[in-house]
Amino acid sequence: xxxxxxxxxxxxxxxxxxxxxxxxxxxxxxxxxxxxxxxxxxxxxxxxxxxxxxxxxxxxxxxxxxxxxxxxxxxxxxxxxxxxxxxxxxxxxxxxxxxxxxxxxxxxxxxxxxxxxxxxxxxxxxxxxxxxxxxxxxxxxxxxxxxxxxxxxxxxxxxxxxxxxxxxxxxxxxxxxxxxxxxxxxxxxxxxxxxxxxxxxxxxxxxxxxxxxxxxxxxxxxxxxxxxxxxxxxxxxxxxxxxxxxxxxxxxxxxxxxxxxxxxxxxxxxxxxxxxxxxxxxxxxxxxxxxxxxxxxxxxxxxxxxxxxxxxxxxxxxxxxxxxxxxxxxxxxxxxxxxxxxxxxxx
Amino acid sequence: xxxxxxxxxxxxxxxxxxxxxxxxxxxxxxxxxxxxxxxxxxxxxxxxxxxxxxxxxxxxxxxxxxxxxxxxxxxxxxxxxxxxxxxxxxxxxxxxxxxxxxxxxxxxxxxxxxxxxxxxxxxxxxxxxxxxxxxxxxxxxxxxxxxxxxxxxxxxxxxxxxxxxxxxxxxxxxxxxxxxxxxxxxxxxxxxxxxxxxxxxxxxxxxxxxxxxxxxxxxxxxxxxxxxxxxxxxxxxxxxxxxxxxxxxxxxxxxxxxxxxxxxxxxxxxxxxxxxxxxxxxxxxxxxxxxxxxxxxxxxxxxxxxxxxxxxxxxxxxxxxxxxxxxxxxxxxxxxxxxxxxxxxxx
Numbered sequence: 001x002x003x004x005x006x007x008x009x010x011x012x013x014x015x016x017x018x019x020x021x022x023x024x025x026x027x028x029x030x031x032x033x034x035x036x037x038x039x040x041x042x043x044x045x046x047x048x049x050x051x052x053x054x055x056x057x058x059x060x061x062x063x064x065x066x067x068x069x070x071x072x073x074x075x076x077x078x079x080x081x082x083x084x085x086x087x088x089x090x091x092x093x094x095x096x097x098x099x100x101x102x103x104x105x106x107x108x109x110x111x112x113x114x115x116x117x118x119x120x121x122x123x124x125x126x127x128x129x130x131x132x133x134x135x136x137x138x139x140x141x142x143x144x145x146x147x148x149x150x151x152x153x154x155x156x157x158x159x160x161x162x163x164x165x166x167x168x169x170x171x172x173x174x175x176x177x178x179x180x181x182x183x184x185x186x187x188x189x190x191x192x193x194x195x196x197x198x199x200x201x202x203x204x205x206x207x208x209x210x211x212x213x214x215x216x217x218x219x220x221x222x223x224x225x226x227x228x229x230x231x232x233x234x235x236x237x238x239x240x241x242x243x244x245x246x247x248x249x250x251x252x253x254x255x256x257x258x259x260x261x262x263x264x265x266x267x268x269x270x271x272x273x274x275x276x277x278x279x280x281x282x283x284x285x286x287x288x289x290x291x292x293x294x295x296x297x298x299x300x301x302x303x304x305x306x307x308x309x310x311x312x313x314x315x316x317x318x319x320x321x322x323x324x325x326x327x328x329x330x331x332x333x334x335x336x337x338x339x340x341x342x343x344x345x346x347x
Numbered sequence: 348x349x350x351x352x353x354x355x356x357x358x359x360x361x362x363x364x365x366x367x368x369x370x371x372x373x374x375x376x377x378x379x380x381x382x383x384x385x386x387x388x389x390x391x392x393x394x395x396x397x398x399x400x401x402x403x404x405x406x407x408x409x410x411x412x413x414x415x416x417x418x419x420x421x422x423x424x425x426x427x428x429x430x431x432x433x434x435x436x437x438x439x440x441x442x443x444x445x446x447x448x449x450x451x452x453x454x455x456x457x458x459x460x461x462x463x464x465x466x467x468x469x470x471x472x473x474x475x476x477x478x479x480x481x482x483x484x485x486x487x488x489x490x491x492x493x494x495x496x497x498x499x500x501x502x503x504x505x506x507x508x509x510x511x512x513x514x515x516x517x518x519x520x521x522x523x524x525x526x527x528x529x530x531x532x533x534x535x536x537x538x539x540x541x542x543x544x545x546x547x548x549x550x551x552x553x554x555x556x557x558x559x560x561x562x563x564x565x566x567x568x569x570x571x572x573x574x575x576x577x578x579x580x581x582x583x584x585x586x587x588x589x590x591x592x593x594x595x596x597x598x599x600x601x602x603x604x605x606x607x608x609x610x611x612x613x614x615x616x617x618x619x620x621x622x623x624x625x626x627x628x629x630x631x632x633x634x635x636x637x638x639x640x641x642x643x644x645x646x647x648x649x650x651x652x653x654x655x656x657x658x659x660x661x662x663x664x665x666x667x668x669x670x671x672x673x674x675x676x677x678x679x680x681x682x683x684x685x686x687x688x689x690x691x692x693x694x
Contacts, residue, residue, distance in 0.1 A: 172550045199522075215515060221509070234511040235515070296559050
């Protein structure tokens with residue numbers, strides 16, 4: 001594994017904002033082939049980062065779906081994430097202080113365009129496939145719009161445009177953050193952010209990522225002791241998850257990333273939504289989870305129906321949306337089979 | 348229609364608390380038969396009230412499921428609700444001030460026991476059936492445990508015990524209220540409650556009550572103007588819903604009612620859960636909505652499988668949990684058929 005940070009001198013976002021001296025944090029596994037044509041791009045989710053080994057370890061290694069023997073695997077941190085790429089917590093060169101609330105709302109397309117610049121600097125000439133789940137799946141879809149530069153895409157647990165339902169979930173989480181008096185319109189001092197609001201946002205999200213059945217099996221009506229009070233175990237769990245996120249995330253980043261996801265629409269500026277999907281030339285593996293309430297299977301069926309070279313794979317799991325991170329062996333098998341039958345054959 | 352408030356001199360809750368001079372607000376439709384045996388009990392949901400005509404009008408009237416010609420229909424406001432029955436906003440006779448945060452957590456069973464006292468005062472000798480959706484469905488199930496006094500039950504969009512999933516949804520809503528500085532541990536002055544927190548709780552709830560498909564059809568990625576800003580229409584809708592609830596509800600009531608729902612477990616103190624369901628002697632009509640993510644159909648299938656005289660009816664609707672309030676004609680037909688074939692035949 002290698003890790004690094006590239007500085008892109010200037011980068012203009014879809015909304016017209018230009019960022020200067022833009023850091024892009026990334027990790028790579030395997031070696032770039034002499035022709036630069038063996039890259040695989042892995043795209044991380046909302047609170048994820050470039051360390052694929054940490055969150056998708058079972059897919060990464062010799063002979064795995066992300067084959068460290070054959071592929072040059074690249075995962076870059078997205079715009080507005082607090083893990084190294086330009087975000088509300090990185091320094092604005094114009095002021096010498098963190099961007100904070102002044103950081104723009106990057107689109108999914110902005111992040112992918114920035115990551116493409118990174119790939120060029122790393123010497124990549126062609127991407128075998130781009131893969132990711134949830135917000136990572138949005139990026140995977142956007143990679144398809146670079147034409148021959150990208151050989152295939154694997155969007156997982158996502159649709160082609162963010163639904164009203166998902167925007168609603170996002171918005172309640174943002175409102176929970178905005179309601180915290182420490183929010184101060186995003187102009188809180190570093191380290192004094194809206195911890196309670198961010199924690200509640202995470203609690204809401206943690207419901208959306210799982211399912212009725214997974215909660216019932218894991219918690220049922222069990223009670224336990226938490227902070228000196230007897231609580232339902234699920235209450236203790238959610239509160240603990242909220243607090244865990246607060247220790248590793250920034251509220252402005254969380255707000256901007258959810259807004260970024262809400263921009264997701266592969267058809268923006270490209271024409272009719274279904275025509276745009278029909279115009280995707282590359283092979284695609286569309287993966288959905290049968291118990292996903294956030295990005296239900298109907299969305300993946302829609303992608304697979306309209307993208308002409310798509311194959312649909314249904315991951316059966318009681319874990320809901322998060323299954324793509326939990327059922328790693330199944331995910332590895334699904335992706336391995338597709339790349340063997342489709343991607344490796346085309347190479 | 349008649350409406351009234353009965354004062355029950357003393358009422359002891361499951362937790363041992365005794366309330367004195369307990370108001371029970373109610374409405375009735377139709378006339379009590381001379382033998383007092385034609386009552387139908389309608390149970391309202393979380394933010395509902397005793398005015399069945401306002402929220403279930405299509406089920407109420409001559410020849411309808413709730414037949415004003417033949418039935419004596421009673422709907423009483425539940426404990427902890429702000430619509431007239433004893434609650435955080437009613438006066439504690441011991442102090443002369445509203446109970447506020449001192450109001451106990453009533454169980455669903457407490458409310459049903461209190462309502463039974465009301466029925467006795469009204470001269471009711473027998474209930475034809477008890478019916479309700481969501482929190483009302485919890486009450487309908489508890490009515491079954493009065494034996495021959497109740498002839499049948501119609502629980503809608505509910506299970507026999509509150510799931511970890513639903514407790515999780517409840518808890519995030521409560522935490523949103525607790526996080527509001529105006530909450531002050533529930534000891535806010537009347538009219539100065541945690542409006543922002545309650546509004547966010549409602550936004551969260553409004554997601555859980557609907558479905559992916561209903562939001563998509565209604566809002567999609569439409570934008571509109573709301574409070575001088577261009578927003579996604581679904582964002583404006585949720586914020587508006589939050590604000591609407593704040594104008595008609597009290598935060599302590601909301602917290603206590605969600606806690607009351609979390610106590611729901613028909614087996615508490617009665618033995619093994621499945622044995623308890625198997626011991627229900629009355630005919631039951633269990634209604635589920637195929638798109639309900641909060642109380643999924645599996646819960647109603649479970650009820651119908653274990654309750655020996657239960658019939659399962661599936662309401663097909665894209666509206667999710669709220670379908671029982673939206674698809675009133677379909678609900679009316681489902682209940683009418685069951686009462687004609689089962690309840691009216693037994694009479």
